[in-house]
Amino acid sequence: MTEFDYDELGLVAGLEIHQQLDTATKLFCSCPTELREPEESARSFTRYLHPTRSELGEIDEAALEESKVEREFEYLAYDSTCLVEEDDEPPHRLDEEALATTLEIAQLLDMDPVDRAHVMRKVVIDGSNTSGFQRSSLIAQDGEIETSEGAVGIEDVMLEEESAQRVEEREEGVLYSLDRLGIPLVEIGTKPDISSPEQAREAAERIGMLLRSTGKVKRGLGTIRQDVNVSIAEGARVEMKGVQSLDDIDDLVRGEVRRQVELLDIADELGERDASVGETRDVTDVFADTESGVIRGALDADGVVYAVPLYGFDGLVGRELQDDRRLGTEFSDHAKRHGAGGIFHTDELPAYGVTESEVDALREAVGAGDEDAVAIVADDRETAPSAIEAVAERAETALDGVPEETRGANDDGTSKYLRPLPGAARMYPETDVPPVDPDASEVETPELLTEKVERYQSDFGLDAGLAEQVAFGRRWPLFEESVESGVDATLAAQTLESTVTELRRDDVSVENLADDHFRGVLGLVADGDLAQEGVPELLTALAENPERDPADLAEDLGLGSAAEDEVREAVVEVVERNSEQVEEQGMGAFSALMGECMGALRGKADGDLVSEVLREEIQARA
Numbered sequence: 001m002t003e004f005d006y007d008e009l010g011l012v013a014g015l016e017i018h019q020q021l022d023t024a025t026k027l028f029c030s031c032p033t034e035l036r037e038p039e040e041s042a043r044s045f046t047r048y049l050h051p052t053r054s055e056l057g058e059i060d061e062a063a064l065e066e067s068k069v070e071r072e073f074e075y076l077a078y079d080s081t082c083l084v085e086e087d088d089e090p091p092h093r094l095d096e097e098a099l100a101t102t103l104e105i106a107q108l109l110d111m112d113p114v115d116r117a118h119v120m121r122k123v124v125i126d127g128s129n130t131s132g133f134q135r136s137s138l139i140a141q142d143g144e145i146e147t148s149e150g151a152v153g154i155e156d157v158m159l160e161e162e163s164a165q166r167v168e169e170r171e172e173g174v175l176y177s178l179d180r181l182g183i184p185l186v187e188i189g190t191k192p193d194i195s196s197p198e199q200a201r202e203a204a205e206r207i208g209m210l211l212r213s214t215g216k217v218k219r220g221l222g223t224i225r226q227d228v229n230v231s232i233a234e235g236a237r238v239e240m241k242g243v244q245s246l247d248d249i250d251d252l253v254r255g256e257v258r259r260q261v262e263l264l265d266i267a268d269e270l271g272e273r274d275a276s277v278g279e280t281r282d283v284t285d286v287f288a289d290t291e292s293g294v295i296r297g298a299l300d301a302d303g304v305v306y307a308v309p310l311y312g313f314d315g316l317v318g319r320e321l322q323d324d325r326r327l328g329t330e331f332s333d334h335a336k337r338h339g340a341g342g343i344f345h346t347d348e349l350p351a352y353g354v355t356e357s358e359v360d361a362l363r364e365a366v367g368a369g370d371e372d373a374v375a376i377v378a379d380d381r382e383t384a385p386s387a388i389e390a391v392a393e394r395a396e397t398a399l400d401g402v403p404e405e406t407r408g409a410n411d412d413g414t415s416k417y418l419r420p421l422p423g424a425a426r427m428y429p430e431t432d433v434p435p436v437d438p439d440a441s442e443v444e445t446p447e448l449l450t451e452k453v454e455r456y457q458s459d460f461g462l463d464a465g466l467a468e469q470v471a472f473g474r475r476w477p478l479f480e481e482s483v484e485s486g487v488d489a490t491l492a493a494q495t496l497e498s499t500v501t502e503l504r505r506d507d508v509s510v511e512n513l514a515d516d517h518f519r520g521v522l523g524l525v526a527d528g529d530l531a532q533e534g535v536p537e538l539l540t541a542l543a544e545n546p547e548r549d550p551a552d553l554a555e556d557l558g559l560g561s562a563a564e565d566e567v568r569e570a571v572v573e574v575v576e577r578n579s580e581q582v583e584e585q586g587m588g589a590f591s592a593l594m595g596e597c598m599g600a601l602r603g604k605a606d607g608d609l610v611s612e613v614l615r616e617e618i619q620a621r622a
Helices: 061-067 096-108 197-213 246-272 293-300 327-337 356-366 383-398 449-460 464-472 476-484 489-505 515-526 532-544 550-556 564-577 579-601 607-621
Strands: 012-020 043-047 072-077 119-123 133-147 150-161 165-169 173-177 184-190 224-231 238-243 304-311 320-322 373-379 405-409 415-419 427-429
Touching: 012 197, 096 133, 096 150, 096 184, 096 197, 133 197, 150 197, 184 197, 197 224, 197 246, 197 449, 224 246, 238 246, 238 415, 246 320, 246 383, 246 415, 293 304, 293 373, 304 356, 304 383, 320 327, 327 373, 327 383, 327 415, 356 373, 373 383, 449 464, 449 489, 464 476, 464 489, 476 489, 476 515, 489 515, 489 532, 515 532, 515 550, 532 550, 564 579, 564 607, 579 607
Parallel strands: 072 173, 238 405
Antiparallel strands: 012 184, 012 224, 043 072, 119 133, 119 427, 133 150, 150 184, 165 173, 224 238, 304 373, 405 415
16 A cells, blocks of 8 residues: 655644443443344334434534435334334433543543533434434543553543444344444544544554453453544544554554545546536446346336436546545445445446446436546435435535535455535434532553563563563453452463464354353362363353353363372383383483373373373383
């Protein structure tokens, strides 16, 4: 990817980090915050959502565009689903545990809590909330974090409710699950102080570390999301939503800078050509006898073909803005938002079964010459006209350069159009929830994970790599508890991190292992009832039988720690069975026989003891 001079381009970027909190109950009701499988749902219901006006009588532009596409939203409800989640009962008071955790986060970000926190409604009619809005409250303001490229200001920290989980996209709408709706979520917004892709990633990593330092945030895929706001001097602010991985942030910033540079170049070229966008029109007759599969399918279903002439756009609709994404792809994104499958345009035709003679007839039908382009949509009689109008509107903005908009992050570092940027009209007060007065006086600032790494090295003697694994892992509270109860620190760390990782790679269902399983296994080792070498086998068995007690299962598997005489008996048997090799090689036979001895003892003996006895027996015969 081309690397730009970001200072010269005037790159300005900011982050919005959304992190789920690991609370017992949801933000405005007493339902649990655990995710469920869709198959566990007990029932479902449907809703249609429409935008509402703000207190000033305004309708948010993003909500208005969303409402242009009539969609049905179905929600999966569970045995734990309550009337608040269904929007059939007013929300309860703001959850105190979530508020306390948010204040901890604010302290780590060096922020000032507000005197009084009011809950607001934020209009959202994409179906992700049954009420048609998301509840959100400003908790703290004006903080700062440090990066290697300078300080990045923190604008605010919001406490809000998580959206419903999208299960399936359907032709008529979207299927959502209510298990995630209402989980407490903090939104951390930085100031636009970020000036390079690398700084954007570093800032996100720093904030993520601070969040995990509380020990009170959820972990795993989907529990944290990053939105990235990017603009360059001659471009416009673009918000990219739903960045799942920190590894993608710098690539997304680079990709967006490239897209804006290309759009500005296209706008300059269109200006020199005196380009314009014509009126949309029905061109179904041009394709009456077409053999193009897509167009033929639409016409056979009593559909139509609509076109828009793009005067002066020839060669520019197919110009690449990002890898495998062109200006025509941008047009197609807008058409898809109105229900179309996509578009065709003359920069890529003839192709897809459309012949050269059909392209000539199309140009003639809309009055387009060789320097012009034409875009078409083939679909049903309602979708095609609205989709081609959306293409025409996007083409108009191409004349000016970069439009302000909200885009969705793709896994390959590119992005796609979602909707216009929301405005102030989407926020208005929530009258059903009383305000609260945040009090940070009794909130303790947690130890940073980076500080924890240093402490694990100095206090417990862990090497740097293992200390970092444990501190940044999700089981550090269990590690500290185990060490405090007398378990060897290195054993506890290796079991909770290295061993679990190795078992996962061997396709062991480690997600079935709970804290009590680890407590039981580590306790057996500490009491001398299980050799360290037997830990992987016992954890594997517990993952397959999570309902079993570790001690009982170890006994059934014969994994009890072997006494020295039992170890010596097993070692002697191995040495005598390989007496010729011992006589010929002496201690050179040690490595091969050590593995055989450990296999014979099946993890019941400590490796150091087996090694000591084996050396004695070999030396006695050499």
